[in-house]
Amino acid sequence: MTILHIDSSINGDTSASRAISRSIVDQLRATDAAATVTTRDLVAKPLPHLTLDAFADTTVLDEFLAADTIVIGAPMYNFTLPTQLKAWLDRILVAGKTFRYTESGPEGLAGGKRVIIALARGGVYDAGSPASALEHLESYLSGTFNFIGIQPEFVAADGLNFGPEQRATSIRQALGETIRLAA
Numbered sequence: 001m002t003i004l005h006i007d008s009s010i011n012g013d014t015s016a017s018r019a020i021s022r023s024i025v026d027q028l029r030a031t032d033a034a035a036t037v038t039t040r041d042l043v044a045k046p047l048p049h050l051t052l053d054a055f056a057d058t059t060v061l062d063e064f065l066a067a068d069t070i071v072i073g074a075p076m077y078n079f080t081l082p083t084q085l086k087a088w089l090d091r092i093l094v095a096g097k098t099f100r101y102t103e104s105g106p107e108g109l110a111g112g113k114r115v116i117i118a119l120a121r122g123g124v125y126d127a128g129s130p131a132s133a134l135e136h137l138e139s140y141l142s143g144t145f146n147f148i149g150i151q152p153e154f155v156a157a158d159g160l161n162f163g164p165e166q167r168a169t170s171i172r173q174a175l176g177e178t179i180r181l182a183a
């Protein structure tokens, strides 16, 4: 297994998404002693905003294409993904490499990879809940990876701002789910 581990939380050691993504990687490694892991911390080493010139540098794209398993820590900030993670996605959504347009519409070219995303959200955005219309994290990541031919898997810790007990319970449940994911 060739794992690419991406993190994008600004919260360092207290980050929920980092704890969950780390657990996913640990679980995957436990199933494959030969697994290799490349880590990209988008906060420690941020990618600049996209420019036309940036397309000339394919380092980030090549790293993505070389991995068969991608684990992403994705916190919700202001109802969507951190801009650091958006800058990374801007480098992997490349026409002719990860998708192409055909006469019958767009076609994903990155199928066959496993993408597992650790979501951390302060609130709750389940369908039917009052805030559901503001959920632009899971829906965005799901749609974006679908576009390039990948069906991502999600592990979510929600309601993290509803108090310390709820936060602890939610993170504990998500960490428990990571065991099932790697099974």
Ligand SMILES: Cc1cc2nc3c(=O)[nH]c(=O)nc-3n(C[C@H](O)[C@H](O)[C@H](O)COP(=O)(O)O)c2cc1C
Residues within 6 Å of the ligand: 009, 010, 011, 014, 015, 016, 017, 018, 074, 075, 076, 077, 078, 079, 080, 120, 121, 122, 123, 124, 160, 161
């Ligand atoms: C700058 C900032 C913006 C946030 N915006 C939202 C938000 O729009 N909706 C929400 O449910 N939680 C929001 N939160 C709460 C985070 O989603 C929550 O703290 C979560 O734990 C973040 O993941 P992390 O711990 O991995 O950084 C925000 C937190 C920060 C720091």
